[in-house]
Amino acid sequence: MTDDEPSKNISGGDAGGGAAATFDPDTAGTHAEAVVDRLGELYWTKTYGGRDAFECLVRTILSQNTSDTASQPAHDALMERYSEARRDPDSDGDLVDALAGADQQELAETIQSAGLYNQKSERIIALAAEIREEFGGEAGFDAFVRDADPDAVRDRLLEMNGVGPKTADCVLLFAGGRGGVFPVDTHVHRIARRMGLAPADADHETVRESIERDVPAEKCGFGHTAMIQFGREYCKARKPVCLDDPEACPLADRCEQVGVYPDSGDVVDPADAY
Ligand code: SF4
Numbered sequence: 001m002t003d004d005e006p007s008k009n010i011s012g013g014d015a016g017g018g019a020a021a022t023f024d025p026d027t028a029g030t031h032a033e034a035v036v037d038r039l040g041e042l043y044w045t046k047t048y049g050g051r052d053a054f055e056c057l058v059r060t061i062l063s064q065n066t067s068d069t070a071s072q073p074a075h076d077a078l079m080e081r082y083s084e085a086r087r088d089p090d091s092d093g094d095l096v097d098a099l100a101g102a103d104q105q106e107l108a109e110t111i112q113s114a115g116l117y118n119q120k121s122e123r124i125i126a127l128a129a130e131i132r133e134e135f136g137g138e139a140g141f142d143a144f145v146r147d148a149d150p151d152a153v154r155d156r157l158l159e160m161n162g163v164g165p166k167t168a169d170c171v172l173l174f175a176g177g178r179g180g181v182f183p184v185d186t187h188v189h190r191i192a193r194r195m196g197l198a199p200a201d202a203d204h205e206t207v208r209e210s211i212e213r214d215v216p217a218e219k220c221g222f223g224h225t226a227m228i229q230f231g232r233e234y235c236k237a238r239k240p241v242c243l244d245d246p247e248a249c250p251l252a253d254r255c256e257q258v259g260v261y262p263d264s265g266d267v268v269d270p271a272d273a274y
Pocket residue numbers: 194195234235236240241242243249250251252255256257258260
């Protein structure tokens with residue numbers, strides 16, 4: 001952590017992987033970059049990379065269709081049970097190996113708190129088997145995610161059962177440390193269109209393309225996590241803070257408020273803005 005780190009550290013501090021970074025709002029070249037720089041004044045700025053790619057994949061699959069509060073205990077229980085091979089210096093096994101050979105019922109019980117545990121356990125075992133077959137294990141998969149052409153990595157991840165664009169982008173960002181990757185979840189999709197960073201009727205993929213074009217590569221990872229946090233705290237889906245108090249939003253001067261009508265109190269999806 002740095003001395004001037006804001007109190008709200010959304011990235012897990014130094015333990016979250018990656019390194020501190022500083023952005024200067026005065027030098028932003030686009031609207032989207034200026035928004036990310038301003039988020040850097042609210043939250044600690046950080047670049048990402050260095051997490052284990054397969055663990056990252058498992059974590060995002062556990063988090064599908066559920067909250068962090070539900071998926072975190074499932075992740076911890078899974079690691080506790082299946083990462084023993086990693087902790088044993090005499091073992092040449094790894095997490096991929098352990099999960100490729102896991103008993104499905106046992107894995108389902110372990111990850112129960114994440115919901116859809118039968119489907120998720122089947123997916124995880126199948127992915128582990130596929131990765132073992134193609135990359136040999138964790139180290140081979142890490143090297144592929146970190147070193148191969150990013151488009152090739154993304155395409156290969158998208159071919160895997162249960163891996164969608166957001167999961168693929170999270171693996172590229174958090175494990176590969178790839179700059180220029182700005183995963184678009186429901187918060188980013190909403191905020192980018194409200195603020196006018198992307199067309200009001202843009203789908204997830206178009207929002208991603210707009211932001212990745214306008215935000216410098218090294219700021220995308222931070223921008224993604226900070227925008228999600230900003231969506232939870234300020235620019236909420238049904239009740240953005242500006243609805244009652246125009247002064248309440250720290251980014252109001254950068255926002256076009258597409259679909260947000262403080263005068264009438266209405267909030268609609270930007271695509272349906274009137
Ligand atoms: S001004 Fe309102 S709509 Fe715009 S970013 Fe802030 S909370 Fe969201």
